[in-house]
Amino acid sequence: MTDLITLSDEVAAARAGAQPVVALESTIITHGMPYPRNLATARAVEAAVRAAGAVPATIAVMGGRIHVGLSEAELSHLAQAEDVAKLSRADLAVCLAQGGVGATTVAATMICAARAGIAVFATGGIGGVHKGAEDSFDISADLRELAETPVTVVAAGAKAILDLPKTLEVLETQGVPVIAFGQDGFPAFWSRESGLPAPLRMDTPEAIADAHRMRAALGLPGGQLVANPIPADAEIPASTLAPLIEQAQAQADARGITGKAVTPFLLQRLFELTEGRTLEANIALVLNNARLAARIARALMA
Template sequence: MVLKVSQEVREAIEAGRPVVALESTIIAHGLPRPRNLQVAQELEAAVRGEGAVPATIAVLDGRPHIGLDKEQLERVANEEGIRKLGHRDLPLAVASGASGATTVSATAQLAALAGVRVFATGGLGGVHRQWTVTQDESADLGLLARTRITVVCAGVKSILDVPATLQRLETLGVAVAGYGTDRFPGFYLSDSGHPVDWRLDTPEQVAEVMRAQDALGGAESALIVANPVPEAEQLDPEVHARVLADALRACEEQGVRGQAVTPFLLDHLVRHTDGASLSANLAAVRGNVRLAGRIAAAWAGA
């Protein structure tokens, strides 16, 4: 088998104990050194604090790893040349012996292949603004439409077209529920300004939905649990609106296109909010990881 599942994760899966998948892009590409490694260790510790086993996922020397040891985690955080891998890149990375950090789509695919049902991340990708012109849509959406995994996230990145993303998820048949809220969160913001049709208030309720998915059969689609960043830790909405408008204007003026748009906008937000957007991002990720641990425990206790 091409997957390399760590002994700890393998034993937990075989014993039916809770496991939470974690992406590695935030480690390799989302944070400066040495903070990236500190955050990676902190997130794994948060999963353990909820009684679950962390399974950070990355591709090393062409081998997808489900669960990293200390040295492997340090390698992802510090090694130059670690690529950013979506699910479309996985066959190329495996065949060429490349090393890379996994995005949402690649992490979800590999986690599902390994038998891990719960995945925690920050925010999903989605439909980009001006989609009717650019046809730019994240690969996350299509992958989640055909992958049976529960994704705990803080909604989709607020730089995207949120209502179009929600519509696209509906079209693709991906279930979306707010956790403790009737509003869809906006990554940096507790409320994107858009409602959700379903609300879940406990990890046990989430686990019940997961069991119902399996009992009903049908398409192997995901369940998105949209968990808002606490209002006290969100980015100030007025600051967010002003800086995002400036970022979108700068993007247009500088002719930034395609895959360069998202990192450009996110970097602009970090620099022009004095790091407040990054703080809100990390607050969201921490909350998602803790909730995912509780959901995994409820799922394992079925």
């Protein structure tokens, strides 16, 4: 795999010096928000990781190689690039083989991070079981990846547009530890509470790091999902979002939107229906997750 991976100078130095590193996905840059807000957010998330004592490693595919850590020029180029592929487990190898440019989702970022020896990854929210999946079978590859790839993923739960009870059920079936950080309830992305209990609770980065190590000692496959609630001053209550999510989902169904197109459509409609509040909340929770991931990465190196 080293023949396929290019480490940035900063990440290479951190790996050589046994310093903590946090993986970051790139779809938030290419598919999450428009330029130049996407570039400013990417810089802010990397800065949050550094301020918390770790090295950020934003991951993307460029020129047939996995880039782990992006230079300022590469980050700026990616933020303005058009027709960037959105890569998950099914697309990653094809994009690499064809020498394409791709942004990594949760699943693809986990694969690349593990191959690069990075154990902690910060994102916004994971994918999961879509509403109506009993008919569409629309279930994110993120759930399978969490069951197979040994990376601790820090997210604000699963995206609130999903069927959260079914998402938690699949994670349980797959044997994935779902750990709420500092509370008993499972967070719902833009909201601190989903109304669902979290299977596990931990209150310190050190406890999460210990659990990561123990899974490796037991030879258990897969990683951990750390559900980190959005800061209270940035959240949008679930009661406010629920009718808007139903409205957006009905519009998606009426237009026949399916597969990978569903999530970006719903997120865009919610951005419009909340007059931009969901985007501001999204940025706040990603920064919050980056800070916690850095603390966990530091604890793993202790």
